[in-house]
Amino acid sequence: MGADEFEGAVADALDAIPEELARAMDNVVVLVEDDPPEGFPPDLLGLYEGTPLTERGTWWAAGALPDRITVFRRPTLAACRDRAEVVEEVRVTVVHEVAHHFGIDDERLHELGWA
Numbered sequence: 049m050g051a052d053e054f055e056g057a058v059a060d061a062l063d064a065i066p067e068e069l070a071r072a073m074d075n076v077v078v079l080v081e082d083d084p085p086e087g088f089p090p091d092l093l094g095l096y097e098g099t100p101l102t103e104r105g106t107w108w109a110a111g112a113l114p115d116r117i118t119v120f121r122r123p124t125l126a127a128c129r130d131r132a133e134v135v136e137e138v139r140v141t142v143v144h145e146v147a148h149h150f151g152i153d154d155e156r157l158h159e160l161g162w163a
Contacts, residue, residue: 049134054121055080057135061142069146074101076115076149078142082122091123094141102151117145 049057058080062070076098084092098115119141128134147157 096148
């Protein structure tokens with residue numbers, strides 16, 4: 049799967065987020081990178097960097113940079129056998145990282161089946 053098609057899968061996963069949740073997302077950008085940053089596991093599929101909505105106080109809004117959700121293309125492709133599996137893994141990864149934006153931790157995501 050090429051970069052454009054992969055980015056399309058990420059866009060489709062974002063479009064599938066329920067409208068009320070999408071509207072509640074605040075000051076967050078979603079990016080696609082080929083590989084995780086140095087110092088992270090090479091098989092990392094996604095990463096949330098920022099301040100979850102549940103932890104933002106009145107101090108937060110003053111000049112805050114956007115939170116970042118990054119989906120990593122090469123590890124995702126390496127973990128999947130075919131296009132359908134890539135699309136499903138991208139969907140799960142996007143939901144997982146968006147959940148972090150809403151303050152849901154990995155333990156709870158495991159309980160819910162999204163990790």
